[in-house]
Amino acid sequence: MTPIITAYDRSPDGGKGLARDTRVRWALEEVGQEYDVKFVSMAGKTEPDHLRLSPFGRIPVYEDGDLVLFESGAIIHHIAEQHPGTLLPEDPAARARATMWMFAAVNTVEPPIHELGTVQIAEGDRSWATERTPLVHDRIRDVLGQLADTFGDSEWLEDTFTAGDLMMVSVLQRARPAGLLDEFPSLAAYAARAEARPAYERAFATQYAVNAR
């Protein structure tokens, strides 16, 4: 059975690869798993047919027979578990640390980056938007600085490329448009290194063909 993922028919980023289907496409490319895509519009995200599969009205959804998953982190973790030794090492301790970086990416590094969308878009017309933006930037700098300190001059977060790197880089990319990623050269190089992987290039190109205008 070929799994199906749900993606935007037109991503709001116009093909920059920042929508969360890109990270799942990337994982599928890394493990060599073919997949189909079902498209949903921005408006369709809150319609009952979509909410039945994705209760928070988000993309991507992953369907494989009877199994339906939402949350990109969970989908990538599942894809990795289906292909042992690719995105999650077989050694239990190494696997636990790869999973740790997945959680660190979505629970520690992404939240302040996500706040950029709040301050610039959701609250972009509020009186405090201009004054609040540098506070949000500083919170992002705090976590990126801590990540850079622990990363040092490593190639990947652990000994080999794992789902933890895939998720961390997918999150770091979202700090790039504001110029914050480039303030940390070792992290910018880390992201570029991951983006040079053939699996990422294929995933990016596939979503770009759908979304570029």
Added chain:
Amino acid sequence: MTPIITAYDRSPDGGKGLARDTRVRWALEEVGQEYDVKFVSMAGKTEPDHLRLSPFGRIPVYEDGDLVLFESGAIIHHIAEQHPGTLLPEDPAARARATMWMFAAVNTVEPPIHELGTVQIAEGDRSWATERTPLVHDRIRDVLGQLADTFGDSEWLEDTFTAGDLMMVSVLQRARPAGLLDEFPSLAAYAARAEARPAYERAFATQYAVNAR
């Protein structure tokens, strides 16, 4: 080997159980795993000895021999994997869905709740704090409403209590002080049901004995 977790010597919540060591204590109690506790002060969180184990300067840390993990989600996932069939079902699809709820808790439900701390504490003295608070509340209501819609009148998120429930309830508790959890009676009852589990009661009592003033 008895694992060691790191917790605050005095939690800033004074024993309400909202610091992230409580959820890890709860998981350890659910699987019946004894553990030791190493205490760190708020100031000690950013000292080199702690940052070596926990690069973002947070608690808890989990140490089991050579394995060192941070991020409560990753620690709980690892504890669950060490005790198959307790907090993560043995069936792969059911396990993937339990993991999905863990990610949904920390990546979708917790971020707007975490913003309460930003608007009330980190930015509590800013001119916009009063006007911004209801916006943050509404974002929390959005995700809690979506969760309540999909939850219906279930007992747990899936057929049995899993690490997904443990994490979701740990996150929902953080919306309680602002009165937001009680706006969703099915979710308030769900949290109360989880908190009545003997493992939760033991975890709560243990952290309370340390932190209550």
